[in-house]
């Protein structure tokens with residue numbers, strides 16, 4: 001599953017590098033305003049997205065239970081064509097709305113989500 005200590009074990013991808021990734025030939029979407037923790041090498045390696053609600057893109061298999069069941073609609077789909085696990089992922093776009101219910105953490109079949117609420 002996701003490393004709960006990702007924020008000390010990984011480095012945050014800078015805004016400049018994120019802008020480059022967004023405008024590069026890669027079709028992978030990188031949401032605005034969500035931190036990304038590297039390493040990132042599209043399309044195969046996409047890092048961990050978010051900080052309070054963090055999704056390991058390299059583990060997510062696009063199950064969708066997190067997005068469908070989150071009571072405050074934190075997640076949105078983004079396209080990740082060419083990623084070995086799945087061609088879309090959930091971005092924690094509204095992580096600031098999270099009420100720390102832990103439902104997404106418990107429901108994800110591959111333990112791809114960490115919520116730093118407890």
Ligand code: SF4
Pocket residue numbers: 053069070071072073074097098099100101102103104105115
């Ligand atoms: Fe949504 Fe609950 Fe997960 Fe927060 S912990 S993102 S509120 S399901």
Ligand code: F3S
Pocket residue numbers: 055059060061062063064065066067089090107108109110111112113
């Ligand atoms: Fe992905 Fe797990 Fe959600 S596989 S779509 S993070 S339930």
